[in-house]
Amino acid sequence: MPKYYCKYCGTSADSIRTLTSVSCTRNPVKGGRHETYEGSEKKQYVCKYCGLSASAISTLTSTKCSRNPKKGHHEPAL
Numbered sequence: 398m399p400k401y402y403c404k405y406c407g408t409s410a411d412s413i414r415t416l417t418s419v420s421c422t423r424n425p426v427k428g429g430r431h432e433t434y435e436g437s438e439k440k441q442y443v444c445k446y447c448g449l450s451a452s453a454i455s456t457l458t459s460t461k462c463s464r465n466p467k468k469g470h471h472e473p474a475l
């Protein structure tokens with residue numbers, strides 16, 4: 398069964414519906430919900446702003462990105 402990941406925090410769910418029904422603490426929009434990462438599953442995820450890489454979205458997005466224009470966390474490129 399395919400898994401869907403949130404691009405802001407790496408939380409996974411079996412369906413987009415389930416994933417996006419829960420609010421995400423790392424969504425730059427206050428009170429926003431998880432948003433589906435639309436890229437494919439990878440061994441390494443790279444931040445689209447600064448190029449930092451990590452083996453999981455949850456690891457990559459756990460720290461702030463100095464190049465994120467919204468002053469948010471690292472965000473995985475597709």
Ligand SMILES: [Zn+2]
Nearest residue numbers: 403406421431
């Ligand atoms: Zn999330």
Ligand SMILES: [Zn+2]
Nearest residue numbers: 444447462471
């Ligand atoms: Zn970054």
